[in-house]
Structures are given as C-alpha cells and as structure tokens.
Amino acid sequence: MIAETVCSAASAAGLGISVVTAYRRRYLAAARIAAYSLVPIGLVMTGVVGWLGDTAFSPTAWAGFGVLGAAWLLFAGARSVERRRGGTRAERKAARGAGTGAVAPGASAPSLGSGTTPAARPAGSRGTGSADDFSDIEDILKKHGI
Incomplete structure (x- = not known):
C-alpha cells in the first residue's frame, strides 16, 4: 500500500515538473519528463x-x-x-584420434612458404635485415598509391 502511494506521489511530482518545463517553452524536455513520470503509476x-x-518481503522468494x-x-x-x-573427456579423445591433420590442407599452404622470401624477391626490392620486414609494407603502400 505504501509503495503504491509513493509511486503515485512520484508520478504527480514528475507531471508537475513537466508542466513547469512546458510553461518555459521547452516542450521536448517536458514530454520526456512526462514520459518518465508516468512509468511509476503505470x-x-x-x-x-x-x-x-510481495517478493521483497517473502523468505521463500529470497531462498x-x-x-x-x-x-x-x-x-x-x-x-x-x-x-x-581442454574440453570434455569425449572431446579430448576425439581430438587425439583426429590427429593434427588440417581441415582444409590447401587453405594453409600459402602461409607455409609460398609467399615472397628474401631470395625470391626482385632485385629492385631494397634493404636487408630489419628493412626486409618493412619492404613488404612499402610494396603494398606503393601498390595502392600511398
């Protein structure tokens, strides 16, 4: 009973504030305040x-x-x-039985060594040592005109 009274009072106060806000010609803010103030009564x-x-004061609900x-x-x-x-026992057993074979063996082939190595680079490619790390990036940037 007291919760309903508090909610009704909060709604009435919020509607009063929205009327004052609308009087000041801030209609959008007044509409927002009115919407928020109607929630407790709803x-x-x-x-x-x-x-x-009933739930807050019920020992059964808290249990x-x-x-x-x-x-x-x-x-x-x-x-x-x-x-x-590492998963359930059945998942580990299935993983051991499957071995280390790839799901799509051809999909990982480019990353295993068919890329450009220092020996396969054209002679115009510059740098050795730590510059090799950035030469690929430079080639990509030049390709895109950056």
Missing part, C-alpha cells in the same frame, strides 16, 4: 509494484534467489574447470 496499475513488494545463485556458481565453476582441462 507499474502500480499493472500490479508489478505489488508483486515486487529461491539463493538457490538460483548457487546453481549459477556451480555452472560457472564447472565451465571454467572444463575450459582449463
């Missing part, structure tokens, strides 16, 4: 405030929240241990 009218009041928290902690703990071990 919650009272739908019964949400009564339900929350239920405790059980849900314990379930969440167990789930999160089991999940973190599973990640540290």
Whole structure:
C-alpha cells in the first residue's frame, strides 16, 4: 500500500515538473519528463509494484534467489574447470584420434612458404635485415598509391 502511494506521489511530482518545463517553452524536455513520470503509476496499475513488494518481503522468494545463485556458481565453476582441462573427456579423445591433420590442407599452404622470401624477391626490392620486414609494407603502400 505504501509503495503504491509513493509511486503515485512520484508520478504527480514528475507531471508537475513537466508542466513547469512546458510553461518555459521547452516542450521536448517536458514530454520526456512526462514520459518518465508516468512509468511509476503505470507499474502500480499493472500490479508489478505489488508483486515486487510481495517478493521483497517473502523468505521463500529470497531462498529461491539463493538457490538460483548457487546453481549459477556451480555452472560457472564447472565451465571454467572444463575450459582449463581442454574440453570434455569425449572431446579430448576425439581430438587425439583426429590427429593434427588440417581441415582444409590447401587453405594453409600459402602461409607455409609460398609467399615472397628474401631470395625470391626482385632485385629492385631494397634493404636487408630489419628493412626486409618493412619492404613488404612499402610494396603494398606503393601498390595502392600511398
């Protein structure tokens, strides 16, 4: 009963503030304030405030929240241990049986050595040592006109 009274008073105060704001010709702000001030009375009218009041003072509801928290902690703990071990037992066994073969062997071929090596670069490419690292970047930038 007191929660409904407080929500009604908050809505009335908010509507009063929105009227004063509209009087000052700030209509957009007044509309926003009115919208926010209608929320508490809407919650009272739908019964949400009564339900929350009953839930807040119910020992059974708090015990239920405790059980849900314990379930969440167990789930999160089991999940973190599973990640540290590298998956479930069946997943590890399947990974061992699969070997190290690639899913798409041709897809990783370019990264294994068909790129430009220092020996395969054209003679016009400049630099050796640490400059080799940046020569590829310079070639790409020149290609794009940068």
